[in-house]
Amino acid sequence: MTAGPRPQVVIVGAGFGGLAAARGLARAAVDVTVVDRRNFHLFQPLLYQVATAALNPSDVAWPVRSVLSKQANARVLLGEVCGIDSAARQVVLRDGRHLAYDWLILATGATHTYFGHDEWAAVAPGLKRIDDATLIRRRILLAFERAENSDDEEERARLLTFVVVGAGPTGVELAGAIAELARHALASDFRSIDPRDARIVLVEGGPRVLPAFPESLAAFAQAALQKMGVDVWTQRQVTGCDRDGVSFSGERLPAATILWAAGVAASPAGQWLGANCDRAGRVQVAPDLSVAGQPQVFVIGDSALVLQAGQPVPGIAPAAKQEGAYVAAKIRAALAGKPETPPFRYRHYGNLATIGRNSAVIHYRRLKLSGFFAWLLWCVAHVYFLIGARNRTLVALQWMFSYITFSRGARLIVGSDADAQSNPRTSA
């Protein structure tokens, strides 16, 4: 595959940033190739609902092909990128293929990091991919099943203890959703145990939950979690994770299920480029999101460290979308003979996090909203941002069913039990 008469734009990653870039080039006189390891775009903000049996994997994922089906200048390639040959301007795939590019957009996202303790990954899975979500769902549901089967008091308590490490939005949402699962959806389904005895512990190294939110909203969230029965432990550093539980300095919490929502590390885009990265592996990009010395290569989304007034742009979906759209506009301008464009400017619309039924926090400019109306807005916003009428309807409907009946529709333990014990890294 060599560069044809039309400029070749290769986009690696079909997340929010990559798709925004592809769409922004729909009318440009270029050939767009979107490469992803997976055949679907994932709506990560709702992934925790798959992990807690509220939604199906396919409710929060769409085939990349159908998203771009009508965009005639775009093609989709299922493949894993393993390197970039900057000199030859080629992307190298693991199966040996090379893709020539005139412009390259790297939107490869982030993964979780265990701060140097990769061995914790096997016992404390994080939540980034569909396979993570079904693994976590399996572990949570199996913990209840095993507790039902156990005659040992102490072992039961360990099986019914769920630890979520990290109290950002994902950690808060996971902890809240597990509490609701235990207290409502599962409450009357067991005979030997009472799922309401489940203990959910949300652990945070910093002084409070939701550090990106104003203090008043964080306080609301913490109180709401505690009211739902979640233990919130702040200023605790995890010093160890194993099959039997979590260690803190001088303390030990026996727990069968540990979920990791703490560290974020960028994917290896920086290594492929040999570019300057920060400690989290994010590529330090120029004000136009290009890479130093390679003006035709851009890094966007969670893989990029974009500084705005000295502050890094947050790793959230709206930021990735804005960056994708910006880069597409920049390429269009260059094609039109205008290589100089104003630098990227991130517009922060706000932060939102849901805690559970009827309870969320929203920070939008000067507006701070918490409780029922925030939750309603959260629901509407998330349904709105889903792709396609089908998923919107199905998600809205399942939320309505869950809201009315307090039940969860996707309580399946699939895959083998052996899987649940092995390293989740190997399952994807």
Add this chain to the structure above:
Amino acid sequence: MTAGPRPQVVIVGAGFGGLAAARGLARAAVDVTVVDRRNFHLFQPLLYQVATAALNPSDVAWPVRSVLSKQANARVLLGEVCGIDSAARQVVLRDGRHLAYDWLILATGATHTYFGHDEWAAVAPGLKRIDDATLIRRRILLAFERAENSDDEEERARLLTFVVVGAGPTGVELAGAIAELARHALASDFRSIDPRDARIVLVEGGPRVLPAFPESLAAFAQAALQKMGVDVWTQRQVTGCDRDGVSFSGERLPAATILWAAGVAASPAGQWLGANCDRAGRVQVAPDLSVAGQPQVFVIGDSALVLQAGQPVPGIAPAAKQEGAYVAAKIRAALAGKPETPPFRYRHYGNLATIGRNSAVIHYRRLKLSGFFAWLLWCVAHVYFLIGARNRTLVALQWMFSYITFSRGARLIVGSDADAQSNPRTSA
């Protein structure tokens, strides 16, 4: 766990038969324990729609716990049975636990058989479990992805050839659904290949498709399949299956995807009991469905060979349900001091199979229906038999979306690619 003051009824398997038996005992003065390896009841008749990306796993599966949540005398145990100690009247679980029973109902279902060629299982998965369905979905979708990536004409043709072995209802439904997937849902999503070039071959050893149906309906189904572009090969014996294709006596069909819908074998209930079985492993039961010499042990559903006027009762959901209800009634009668009951009598309501959009065949007593109205009836019947308002609504809605838009909502390739190449048996 020892027998309490109330008689203990243990039911192994939470399929159609097992659940019908459990429900039939809801008001009986017994303790009911339902044991299953899985935490969900599976609506197998729609499993092929999961395999062809039309429905989600959780649309056709319900947690056994929530099905029996309100039945106070029933408990659910997640566990794998590995044997029965008839002398001690105990069911032995793989984790070492023993369950004492006064009455035992074995409803462990069936699996597929490869007529002595178990090595074919790895390349030609059958469709009995959720994990089978997601494996098959992954293989079908990956075949198209790989064809898109291939530059080799011959390899493309092989990747786009799908062989379904066995033309009973499952085989016919699978072949029809793959044809629709290729011709409608995927049609415009690829750039290098045209999914409509896919070749779907339905292979049958006997003289015609749908052997359980009247000849006129089978002829209709065959013509409808051919119109959809499915090649129907009858009277062909498969002599070999491997990664590259299927062999017949004196013929070879290169194909990347082979699906097995041919042989059915009962699960090992007969071996556990040391009972008389037929060649397919089904236990030969007495007219009251009990096992010879063990009047308190019953075998129902696909694990049992029930003869009615010399003919075996078919291995379909209505038969299993009737058998489960009969055994429950028999136990209730025995508890009421009436050990003698009339023998089980199977009432055959009919056979139905869908071929695709607007096309199905129904044989109900003397009524033979084919085409659009049969299809409509098929849809209504299947939605009706699903458990719970949630699943009924979601399935009906997804069918409506698919019907209007010709698309498929669950086109996810999950799990690792390596999995798809390895023995599917190991994944569950």
